[in-house]
Amino acid sequence: MKIPRSHPRYGSLVTRETLVAAWKAGIVVPEGLIAHGRGEAFDYLLGEETSAPALVAEKAAAAFLVRAKSPVISVNGNVAALAATEVVRLARAIPDKLEVNLFHRPPARVHRIAGVLRKARAKEVLGLRPDARLPGLASKPAFAQRAGIYGADVVLVPLEDGDSTEALVRMGKVAISVDLNPLSRTSRTATVPVVDELTRAIPNIEKFVRELLEDAKEAARIARTYDRAGNLKATYSFLNWRLRNLLRGPKKKR
């Protein structure tokens, strides 16, 4: 099907097609499609652009990544489908490891996702030989690699669920989430919750990483002064303001 460029939801429809194609290719699972829909709804409410509080969180994320001893970016099917190029660019900038980290983990799927990352010019992709189990996940077994997420001090977990994010935080790691729902368990649990759309958030973080790599003092200051609770509060205020405006004047379609 050809989506007409004039369609009022052209951008959303194209992204949906990308995800459905990735599902057909065995990259994305059906649960990932449902999760994408939830994100879409929140992105719509947030105005489909990076908010001021999101930008603050993205800069903090960059500071933690730059200062990390052993940073890792976790990549699942949706992330590979929507932002392989962006995460690989970010990983190369830090430099940082990439680990395929899946809930639904048949080996063929892990290999396909690793393939997508390599095609996007990733140097090294972990996750193919998990050798450790994350503790404290009742509902599912979660495996990771000692050289990767398991041993990392800072983990970027875009589009991750609440259970996994919570497990990482409980292990004492700095978990940076990217999740459009500011009320999700993921956003409420992460050390640095970034409430923004993935393909906007990752390049923003990369830009800040490049800046902060040049200025270690500034990176230290940002990591030290980052106010998680204040930032979430600002995000809630922003969403509230957006909604007041949206709900005041929705135009009736004729």
Add this chain to the structure above:
Amino acid sequence: MKIPRSHPRYGSLVTRETLVAAWKAGIVVPEGLIAHGRGEAFDYLLGEETSAPALVAEKAAAAFLVRAKSPVISVNGNVAALAATEVVRLARAIPDKLEVNLFHRPPARVHRIAGVLRKARAKEVLGLRPDARLPGLASKPAFAQRAGIYGADVVLVPLEDGDSTEALVRMGKVAISVDLNPLSRTSRTATVPVVDELTRAIPNIEKFVRELLEDAKEAARIARTYDRAGNLKATYSFLNWRLRNLLRGPKKKR
């Protein structure tokens, strides 16, 4: 996978599993999974129960259905997967026709959905031999049956997109939508937008249908006095109030 009953999102997870199973059975399409995710996000924001304005819209929907000359319920993959029993019960109460109405319409899929409805004890299912085309749909060909949606005066279109709802309204039909997003083009376009979750909305409408079948005068009064704009406004106020509360005090998970 066994979802533990104690999981904070148990209900949502079970519904997701139902949809994924229906997708495996060829009932639901990937786009339907994404749409479900959007609905889930709004249901969460609305508090996952029927709001007072939704109840008013559901009663109005019942009044229009009871008073219709030729009412039809449109059924797509998500509706069949989530609420086959509920729509069949509603159809029998009115009585009303059921028509399988799909965007992605390979004959095998139409037959499978008709099968789901028949298994839920539907008497007659239309949509297998569409013989008319709905006018004004640029982005897709939309077919319907003259004896069904095409010739109906009142159409219940649960979980339908904005384009199709708009086409029905332009044809002069009373279109009753069920859509959790009060700001969607569907909700903004429908004659009677019901902003509620499907498996709550349909039984509510059925209950009101049974009441109004006994009281034609009351049905006439409700259809006459239904205030679409006022009802949508009340829905927006409700959502706004819910959000203010949600955003004021999200508890931090430890």
